[in-house]
Amino acid sequence: MTAPGIINKTGIGIEKIRADFPILSRQINGKKLIYFDSGATAQKPKLVIKAIADYYENQNANIHRGVHTLSQETTVAYESARVTIQKHLNAKHPHEIVFTKGTTDAINLVACSFGKKYISKGDEILVSAMEHHSNILPWQQLCEEKGAVLKVIPINDAGELIIADYKKLLSEKTKIVAIAHISNTLGTINPIEEIIALAHVKNIPVLVDGAQAVAHTAVNVQALDCDFYCFSGHKLFGPTGIGVLYGKEKWLNELPPYQVGGGTIKTVSFAKTEYADLPLKFEAGTPHIEGGIGLAVAIDYINTIGLDTIAAYEHELLEYATHALQKTEGVRIIGTAKKKASVISFVVDGLHPYDIGVLLDAQGIATRTGHHCTQPIMDYYCLPGTVRITFAFYNTTEEIDQFIKALIRTIERLR
Amino acid sequence: MMSIETIENEIIEEFSLFEDDVFDKFGRLIDLGKNLEKMDPALKTDNRLIKGCQANVWLYSELKDGKIYFKADADADYAKGLVAMMIRVFTGHTPEEILNAPLQFIQKIGLNSMLSMKRAGGLESMIKQMKLDAIAYKVQS
Numbered sequence: 001m002t003a004p005g006i007i008n009k010t011g012i013g014i015e016k017i018r019a020d021f022p023i024l025s026r027q028i029n030g031k032k033l034i035y036f037d038s039g040a041t042a043q044k045p046k047l048v049i050k051a052i053a054d055y056y057e058n059q060n061a062n063i064h065r066g067v068h069t070l071s072q073e074t075t076v077a078y079e080s081a082r083v084t085i086q087k088h089l090n091a092k093h094p095h096e097i098v099f100t101k102g103t104t105d106a107i108n109l110v111a112c113s114f115g116k117k118y119i120s121k122g123d124e125i126l127v128s129a130m131e132h133h134s135n136i137l138p139w140q141q142l143c144e145e146k147g148a149v150l151k152v153i154p155i156n157d158a159g160e161l162i163i164a165d166y167k168k169l170l171s172e173k174t175k176i177v178a179i180a181h182i183s184n185t186l187g188t189i190n191p192i193e194e195i196i197a198l199a200h201v202k203n204i205p206v207l208v209d210g211a212q213a214v215a216h217t218a219v220n221v222q223a224l225d226c227d228f229y230c231f232s233g234h235k236l237f238g239p240t241g242i243g244v245l246y247g248k249e250k251w252l253n254e255l256p257p258y259q260v261g262g263g264t265i266k267t268v269s270f271a272k273t274e275y276a277d278l279p280l281k282f283e284a285g286t287p288h289i290e291g292g293i294g295l296a297v298a299i300d301y302i303n304t305i306g307l308d309t310i311a312a313y314e315h316e317l318l319e320y321a322t323h324a325l326q327k328t329e330g331v332r333i334i335g336t337a338k339k340k341a342s343v344i345s346f347v348v349d350g351l352h353p354y355d356i357g358v359l360l361d362a363q364g365i366a367t368r369t370g371h372h373c374t375q376p377i378m379d380y381y382c383l384p385g386t387v388r389i390t391f392a393f394y395n396t397t398e399e400i401d402q403f404i405k406a407l408i409r410t411i412e413r414l415r
Numbered sequence: 416m417m418s419i420e421t422i423e424n425e426i427i428e429e430f431s432l433f434e435d436d437v438f439d440k441f442g443r444l445i446d447l448g449k450n451l452e453k454m455d456p457a458l459k460t461d462n463r464l465i466k467g468c469q470a471n472v473w474l475y476s477e478l479k480d481g482k483i484y485f486k487a488d489a490d491a492d493y494a495k496g497l498v499a500m501m502i503r504v505f506t507g508h509t510p511e512e513i514l515n516a517p518l519q520f521i522q523k524i525g526l527n528s529m530l531s532m533k534r535a536g537g538l539e540s541m542i543k544q545m546k547l548d549a550i551a552y553k554v555q556s
Contacts, residue, residue, distance in 0.1 A: 005488065008496075029435075029437040029438075030436075030437075146453045352470065352490060352491035352492060352494075354469060354470055354491040354493060354494070355445065355491050355493050358441055358493045358534075359438060359441055359442075361437075361531075362437040362438040362440075362441050363438055370469070384490065409438075412443065413438075413442050413445070414492060
């Protein structure tokens with residue numbers, strides 16, 4: 001067995017990485033914290049924390065609005081962050097990067113604006129059975145408002161999309177497809193290149209929910225040819241309250257404004273208002289300036305490690321944990337797709353996931369329990385919820401060993 | 416019937432054996448839940464679900480000779496343990512005694528720091544419902 005804390009196959013410098021994340025040295029209930037909930041929110045490296053403090057100590061001013069030095073410096077920092085994100089996603093233009101509050105906000109923006117202009121009664125919107133509520137509810141609400149129809153791509157027992165059914169669901173009535181890149185509950189990596197290509201044959205645009213993907217894999221929006229791609233900063237080791245909507249220039253130019261107010265205009269009068277060019281058309285009010293700056297710092301940080309290295313290391317953790325859980329009596333893994341990210345949902349026969357989560361937390365282990373904002377998935381598997389563990393590149397096999405011991409102790413206590 | 420204060424002190428003493436070990440405290444809570452009297456499935460209707468609990472918790476009460484008797488069930492053992500503990504404190508007491516119960520044991524056994532905000536909210540909801548039942552019975556009599 002490989003020495004604890006070091007995975008030599010990938011060559012990741014795990015001890016140095018863990019030292020970059022101050023929270024990992026915390027104790028919970030007198031035990032060392034084992035944080036297996038990065039899928040809910042990722043921890044922040046010192047660089048990101050420092051960047052936010054530096055912003056408030058040295059730069060704080062409103063952006064796009066003033067001519068004084070602080071305002072200019074902050075505007076430059078914020079717009080540089082936009083360019084960092086553009087390059088990270090390989091978007092063609094920085095103005096294709098719209099800052100939002102997060103993925104939920106980004107999807108609501110597209111649903112509202114796209115819906116306003118392009119959705120009418122009888123039109124169809126396609127989502128999948130594994131979507132997070134944030135990629136269901138905005139579309140469901142839009143359908144209710146417009147008399148449109150929400151169609152659902154089914155999944156199989158392994159938690160994979162049934163592509164044959166997807167092909168049948170794409171029709172002349174389909175106006176948009178909204179799909180998760182990676183399932184936050186099942187860990188399934190969806191074949192989004194194929195999904196996008198099939199939709200584009202019928203000129204149907206595709207929005208990809210990348211919330212769970214961006215921390216685990218490189219995303220090239222031009223190569224994917226997706227029409228929209230969105231993610232949250234806090235899942236990419238950046239601050240909470242900031243997110244990104246990438247949209248192809250042609251779409252963002254066509255979509256009407258979403259939330260309007262200061263910052264979104266060229267001219268305003270009571271008779272008529274002319275809206276600003278991209279991306280400011282979609283960025284109303286004072287934004288989460290330090291959030292954008294912090295997110296760019298987080299992206300620069302993970303690029304020093306490299307997403308390919310991160311993906312390879314996390315795959316080792318996934319295999320190690322999956323193997324260990326499969327050997328643990330009574331454990332059943334939910335979501336066994338051939339291609340998975342480092343997300344494992346499981347149940348233990350006869351035990352409620354909340355009880356398992358509570359006793360794991362008592363031993364210092366942070367997991368997530370419940371429906372994970374994916375109630376349709378729970379309905380499919382007839383479960384009240386699952387226990388979910390999600391790994392990031394600061395987790396180790398040693399932590400997985402301790403988790404398994406704690407899980408066995410938990411199961412024994414609950415039986 | 417012991418007074419509510421005496422029952423609370425009993426619980427404090429039982430939990431003091433575990434000192435700060437949260438795992439053992441939860442274990443004890445779960446044991447209390449396992450000993451909860453079985454509830455007739457016919458009583459587990461939607462209108463008896465306590466709102467605000469993360470797990471499903473059903474609560475039933477009836478007044479006999481001026482005292483309230485509670486029955487409950489939950490689909491998660493920790494929630495069963497919490498409601499079992501509250502039933503142990505409240506059941507067989509008058510509406511007045513229930514409404515005036517100080518419930519200091521919750522803090523003394525460290526329950527509020529053990530429970531996440533959502534689960535602490537669930538415990539509050541249980542207590543609130545039991546006290547609402549007590550108010551209703553007090554008004555009736």
